[in-house]
Amino acid sequence: MQDFVQLWVYLSATPLFGLTATLVCYLGAQALYARVGHAPWANPVLWTVLALATLLTLSGTPYPTYFSGAQFIHFLLGPAVVALGWPLWQRRQQLRRRGLALLAAALAGGSAAAASAVAIGWALGLPAEVLRSLAPKSVTAPVAMGIAEQLGGIPALAAALAVLTGLVGAIAGKYLFDALRITSPEVRGFALGTASHGIGAAQAMQLHPDAGAYAGLALGLQVVLAALLMPPLAAWLLP
């Protein structure tokens, strides 16, 4: 028993643990997701995160130890964002024709998400720094942190809110689109990328290649629009 404890202490402190645990939990969550016919509640990101959080808590492993292994997966987010250029290039003619409509939808949807978050939060009596952390929640987490900092919010809270927003969109999106009778995979994907960035885009990517391409374009547009427009607008609108 003593040997086993020592072995566990050794193994759980190496990068091997975080990397292996992430992959194994994700494969398990994917298997469940496939088994229930890709039902949105079985979202693989959600269940992988819950399983890993439980595992870390039960084993008393601190997040930095886990991240020493998981960083190899995390690092691939950068090249994955670059890779979104590929589906865009494949559809470049169609996208050029639809450019204005897409830009208008990105502006309208992005403003609606940010403005309604701040307005609802304000009506519910949330403090100013939380409102300023809520505003950039529809932008992918690392960019949301930078914007929140510029607005005077809390960067760590903004990152957490961005991830939760991504999960909400990925899980609730299908039910909402079904209720609104929105069937086109392009429109669904674009809305997911606009309101719930990469996690929404990942969901779209697994459902339909067109949805994934439009979601990738939407998340890129949202990063550009939010980074350029949100700081001056917030300085003007927020006291």
Place this chain on the structure above:
Amino acid sequence: MTLLQGLALLLLCQSAGEVLARLLHLPLPGPVLGMLGLVLGLGWAPLRARAGVAADALLGHLSLLFVPVGVGVMTHLALIAQYGGRMLLALLLSTLIGLAVTAGVLQALLPRGTPPPGSD
């Protein structure tokens, strides 16, 4: 080899994006500039098959790449619990509003009927 060449191409685009963002003090993240660079670069035919193999491999498992950040959120549970239900309510409603507005506007602006095949 094709996969490795494609990965190298994606990393080169990302590096170029990071350098450009730092040098010109652009408010955009390096990978987003790299994505624009890749779109321009794909005009050159020899790059296409290589970029395509690597991009499809990465994008096919995009969900997995968000797991480490997601687990990180769990370490901020105290911060979230501090503001509790009101913050989550604002988050939930505004996300649904953002989804509905984007989809509604785009649906209204795009021509009706089945869209023409986009890829070529």
